[in-house]
Amino acid sequence: xxxxxxxxxxxxxxGEKVAVDGLDLALEPGAFLGLLGRNGAGKSTTLKMVTxxxxxxSGRIRVLGLDLEADPLAVKRQIGAMPEDMALLDMLTGPxxxxxxxxxYGMPDALIDGRREELFDALxxxxxxxxxxxxxxxxxxxxxxxCAALIHGPQVVxxxxxxxxxxxxxxxxxxxxxxxxxxxxxxxxxTSHILEVVEKLCPLIAILDEGRxxxxxxxxxxxxxxxxxxxxxxxxxxxGQKGALSWL
Ligand SMILES: Nc1ncnc2c1ncn2[C@@H]1O[C@H](COP(=O)(O)OP(=O)(O)OP(=O)(O)O)[C@@H](O)[C@H]1O
Ligand SMILES: [Mg+2]
Numbered sequence: 001x002x003x004x005x006x007x008x009x010x011x012x013x014x015g016e017k018v019a020v021d022g023l024d025l026a027l028e029p030g031a032f033l034g035l036l037g038r039n040g041a042g043k044s045t046t047l048k049m050v051t052x053x054x055x056x057x058s059g060r061i062r063v064l065g066l067d068l069e070a071d072p073l074a075v076k077r078q079i080g081a082m083p084e085d086m087a088l089l090d091m092l093t094g095p096x097x098x099x100x101x102x103x104x105y106g107m108p109d110a111l112i113d114g115r116r117e118e119l120f121d122a123l124x125x126x127x128x129x130x131x132x133x134x135x136x137x138x139x140x141x142x143x144x145x146x147c148a149a150l151i152h153g154p155q156v157v158x159x160x161x162x163x164x165x166x167x168x169x170x171x172x173x174x175x176x177x178x179x180x181x182x183x184x185x186x187x188x189x190x191t192s193h194i195l196e197v198v199e200k201l202c203p204l205i206a207i208l209d210e211g212r213x214x215x216x217x218x219x220x221x222x223x224x225x226x227x228x229x230x231x232x233x234x235x236x237x238x239x240g241q242k243g244a245l246s247w248l
Contacts, residue, residue: 002065004029004156004187005050010059012045012211019045021211023059027204029155032182033189034202034219038237042211043191044084047158050189051081063156077105080154082162086145090134094120094127094144098151105152112151119147122173138165146174150181157181159190163197175201199229209237 003026010023020042027033037043048054050061052072061068063075089097095116102112120126123143127136133144142165149157157178163171178201182188192198198205205222207215214236215222223232 001028003027003062004031004064005189006060006062007046007050008060008062010046010049010061011057012042012049012054013057018211020049020056023208023211023213025206025213025216027187027189029064029187030182030185031187031204032178032202033204033206034198035189035191035206035208036193036195036198036233037191037208041208041237043208044160045211046208047081047160047189047191048083051079051083051158052076053081053083078155080149080152080157082142082145082149082159084160086141088133088141088144088148091132093130093132094125094136094140094147095129097133097144098147101148102151107152115151116147119150122177123147123170124173139167139170142166143170150177154186156187157189159188161191161193163192163194171197195229195233205229207233207236 005025005027007023007025010020011018012020023046035043035046045054049056050063050068052068052075064078066074066078068075089100092100098116099109099112123146125140125143127140133141136144142162146159146162149159162174166174175197178188190202199219203218205215205217205219206213219229223229
C-alpha cells in the first residue's frame with residue numbers, strides 16, 4: 001500500500017545545527033501518529049518540512065505517493081496543517097480568514113461558510129462579528145487555526161501542539177473530531193507535550209531526540225513493560241536529574 005506519509009533520510013540543518021537528522025518514517029493511510037520529543041528535538045522543523053513551509057537540506061518527502069519537491073501543489077491540496085505559530089492573518093476576522101483559506105482551495109463561498117459555521121459551533125468559537133483575529137484570545141486563535149487546517153477536508157492532517165492553551169471542554173471536542181477523522185481514513189500527525197492526550201489519542205508514537213528517531217511504533221509495543229508513556233519518554237530521552245537552583 002502507498003504510505004500516506006513517507007520520509008526518507010529527511011534532514012534539516014541551520015548552519016552547524018542539525019535540527020532533523022536523517023529521519024526515515026512511513027505511515028499507512030489512516031494512521032494517527034503522536035510525534036513527541038523535548039523542546040528543541042526537531043518536531044516543528046519536521047512538520048514545517050512536510051507541509052512545505054521549510055525546505056529540507058536533504059532527503060525526500062512523499063505524501064500519498066506524491067513527491068513534495070516535484071509536485072508541491074498536488075501535495076498541498078491533500079493536506080491540512082496547523083503550524084507552530086498558527087500563521088493567521090491578524091487583520092482579518094475569523095470568518096474572513098477562513099473565506100481566504102477556503103478560496104485558496106477553490107471552494108465556493110457557500111460551502112466555506114457552511115463548514116465554518118459547523119466548525120465554530122463544534123469548537124464553541126463565537127467571536128464578535130467585527131473582532132479581528134489580532135484581538136482573539138490565544139485559545140480562540142488556536143481554534144481558528146484548527147478550522148483552517150480542516151475546512152477543505154484534507155486526507156492528511158499535521159497539527160503542531162493543537163491542545164496547548166485549549167480549555168478542557170474544547171480539548172475533548174477536538175479529540176472527538178480527530179478520532180472521527182481517523183475513523184474516516186484520514187491520516188493524522190500531531191505533536192504535543194500533553195502525554196495523557198497523546199496516550200489516549202494516538203495508537204502510534206514517534207519519539208524524537210536531537211533530530212533523530214529514538215522510538216517509533218505502536219504505543220502498546222513501545223511500552224512492553226506496561227510503563228506509562230511518561231516513563232517511556234523519560235527513559236528514552238530524559239537527561240539526568242538537575243540539582244536545585246543555587247540562590248533558592
Ligand atoms: N529558523 C531556525 N534557525 C535556526 N535554528 C532553528 C530554526 N528553527 C529551528 N531551529 C533549531 O532547530 C532545533 C529544533 O527546533 P524545533 O522548533 O523543531 O523543536 P521542537 O521539537 O518543535 O521544540 P518545542 O517542543 O520547543 O516546540 C532547535 O535547536 C532550534 O533552535
Ligand atoms: Mg515545536
